[in-house]
Amino acid sequence: MVAVVAILVLTGACTSRTTTSPPATPATGGLSQVLQRGTVRVCSTGDYRPFTYRDPAGAWSGLDIDMASDMAGRLGVRVDVVPTTWASLVDDLNNKCDVAMGGISITLKRAEHALYSSPYLRDGKAAIVRCADSSKFQTLSAIDRPGVRVVVNPGGTNAEFDKDHLHNAQVVNYPDNNTILSQITSGAADVMITDTSEIRWHVSQNPQLCGESLDHPFTFSQKAYLITQPATDLQQWINQWLNITLNDGTYAALSQKYFGAVTGP
Known part of the structure; x- marks a missing residue:
């Protein structure tokens, strides 16, 4: 059986x-x-x-x-x-x-x-960005700057991370996690911080997207x-x-x- x-x-x-x-x-x-x-x-x-x-x-x-x-x-x-x-x-x-x-x-x-x-x-938080902007967002401090737009799906650990760690970047709520990365590819947002497992999958599906800090994530989970x-x-x-x-x-x-x-x- x-x-x-x-x-x-x-x-x-x-x-x-x-x-x-x-x-x-x-x-x-x-x-x-x-x-x-x-x-x-x-x-x-x-x-x-x-x-x-x-x-x-x-x-x-x-x-x-x-x-x-x-x-x-x-x-x-x-x-x-x-x-x-x-x-x-x-x-x-x-x-x-x-x-x-x-x-x-x-x-x-x-x-x-x-x-x-x-x-x-095993997982951890990292960043997903447009590949064209990859050099701009290689560290958390580079992301947490005025003028940087970080998109987040509300209610989960991504939102908790952004609340605890981002004090200068603009955090923008986007309710649909199935289409949230279109905000990055369209230029409406610059970064999303999420789990490395999710990032690796999306990067494999969309050549416009790149992951940052995947091998050394910001957190352990x-x-x-x-x-x-x-x-x-x-x-x-x-x-x-x-x-x-x-x-x-x-x-x-x-x-x-x-x-x-x-x-x-």
Whole structure:
């Protein structure tokens, strides 16, 4: 059964297993409830490629969507992806879902209200700019200058970083993280500070964009999955499942597919 599920995930069959339907009742959390319900409810923002993406037709894709399908398959249940936003992620997790997945950084603030799984990817904040302007923005001090326009998606760790570290640059909120980099390519903004994992993916997709400080990011962070706070049994199961996928080739194949390289914690 494990091998079959892994093959289905890696060939993109997860899309057919994934539905988007809001839960009828609030999630109570816990492994036994998931098994009894026959569904694991996964909150995801759908706007953070290559981890999670929801297209205009409502279809989901991404590394963590594939991982969610593998998780559900090994549990023997169905996966329902529940749309959320970065600003409402923790609240939606604790009221609508069992777990949140989709490139979620570990933060102490989130850890006050939910449980984290073991980390599966090392990350950090860096800058993405127009390649033509690459020489101008090679350090954080070069970015934090009057006249520099830094675009940010509100409600997540990017906004927290900008608030804490940018005191002279102009920070411009842009609500759609799926199209936010068009603000840079069009010249409406100069820089976006986000995770190196996201930058590497976008740079591979758009030759106009370049990353700065990718090998020496401004911060250290890790990606993990967020779990409802009472559900320590579900947390333990997810940690064991994640350890298996990190060692049986499942995660490595997906990492190669989405990043072009095998990444790890």
